[in-house]
Amino acid sequence: MTDQRRLSARISAIAESATLKVDAKAKALQAEGRPVISYAAGEPDFPTPAHIVEAALEAVRDPRNHRYTPAAGLPDLREAIAAKTLRDSGLAAGANQVVVTNGGKQAVYQAFQVLLDDGDEVLVPTPYWTTYPEAIKLAGGRQVDVFAGSEQGYLVTVEQLEAARTDRTRALLFVSPSNPTGAVYPPDQVKAIGEWALEHGIWVVTDEIYQNLTYAEDPEATPPRALSIVEAVPGLADQAILVNGVAKTYAMTGWRLGWMVGPADVMKGAANLQSHLTSNVSNISQRAALAALTGPQEPVEEMRRAFDRRRRTIVAELSKIEGMSVPVPEGAFYVYPDVTGLLGREWGGVTPTTSLELADLMLERAEVAAVPGEAFGPSGFLRFSYALGDEPLLEGVQRLQGLFS
Structure with a gap:
């Protein structure tokens, strides 16, 4: 075989889904027994209505x-x-x-x-x-x-x-x-x-x-x-x-x-x-x-109300972290804080300069997974999905409050 290419140029240029990659890493760590709380996947935690x-x-x-x-x-x-x-x-x-x-x-x-x-x-x-x-x-x-x-x-x-x-x-x-x-x-x-x-x-x-x-x-x-x-x-x-x-x-x-x-x-x-x-x-x-x-739409409203409750919780708690600017989301189930105020500062001996490095620090030191802004455009941001249970949602943010105190 004279052509040594294994993949077409078109497919070689495709990047893996960053959100799924972060979620998969979090799940792998959970499988190892680490108590990782993941805000990575955009997936409701509710069962499909009966x-x-x-x-x-x-x-x-x-x-x-x-x-x-x-x-x-x-x-x-x-x-x-x-x-x-x-x-x-x-x-x-x-x-x-x-x-x-x-x-x-x-x-x-x-x-x-x-x-x-x-x-x-x-x-x-x-x-x-x-x-x-x-x-x-x-x-x-x-x-x-x-x-x-x-x-x-x-x-x-x-x-x-x-x-x-x-x-x-x-x-x-x-x-x-x-x-x-x-x-x-x-x-x-x-x-x-x-x-x-x-x-x-x-x-x-x-x-x-x-x-x-x-x-x-x-x-x-x-x-x-x-x-x-x-x-x-x-x-x-x-x-x-x-x-x-x-x-x-x-x-x-x-x-x-x-x-x-x-x-x-x-x-x-x-x-x-x-x-x-x-x-x-x-x-x-x-x-x-x-x-x-x-069919009946009542289950949709019940889930929407739960997301709204979680939205209010995560915005209020993330806003307590000095260096995070947290615009209030009005839809979906994501919050996207600007974290540039946390970059260039030392946290436990590590000085992250990008949101990618910050996300790695959070995963290693606080066992909290979020998707860095580089997945969605410029660095300097983190995406948190609040489509997870109320208790882990609050615990994860409290871990971050401790990390960045």
Whole structure:
């Protein structure tokens, strides 16, 4: 064999998911008997609601689900997703505008595959979720970071986007509520960004996986909606792809069920790609997702209230650490403190200069795992997921208070 390459250049350039890597390291240490508390994984600690599990059990016993089904998804599930999209995103879409995918990640991947050619640019508000850069890269696109720090609530402005726009700009990635920051764009800013994208003919890929996890200042008040950019600017409907799924809202991360919604011709292209890539999503997961979307929603509200309680706890406790600046997240289940005030100082004989080094110090000295900012953009930040039990959540932060006292 004359060619000594083991992997293609495309695959060699892909980075492992940083969040999963940190979580795997924490779990390995736990398996060794170390009492590590991990804030790394974006995964609810609740079981999937019982009525959804029952629907899956019934589906297993039904021979219809033992066979191939349409690559784009079961017709009744696609109808239910269209109804959910109208209800929560204000977009009237037909079932032919829905493609059911193996989790939200596949929807993100396929969105960029159907939109981008080599060299097309995607504006990516930063900090960003770790999968976006790799999905853009695999589609031949070029990521253009638009950074918004803690001083502006991690929310980019139209002026920043316009400064980054070129004649190669093909798409804007829009995420609200955000992973990793928990930031939620206010309605006027959503509208302004949507109108800017419409004016310049820029596609919008909007990830709405956390849209049902928002919080009010008063825990007893009705939480504000995370306004969808296609509801704020209806004219964007023909140049937008919505990504969503059941993983976060319904505690169904392991069921691998997501979807994408967009113009019929674009979704036809995505369905064609999926027909060769994976074909249909597991019929059992599809039946479970149908039960999630059409069944009782009380369990969702119970989980949301628990996340809100934990959000208040972790923000209050992290804010006690001198050197941490902790913007209050309004959605999702993450808090993203600016930790530059902890860098360049000695802690137990170690002087971290980056958030990566700080995260390593925390894991070794306090047995607390968090994901460093380098996974999401610039150094100087840490992501903590508060989707874990109340007791370990509090204990972990108290360990950090002791480490950085």
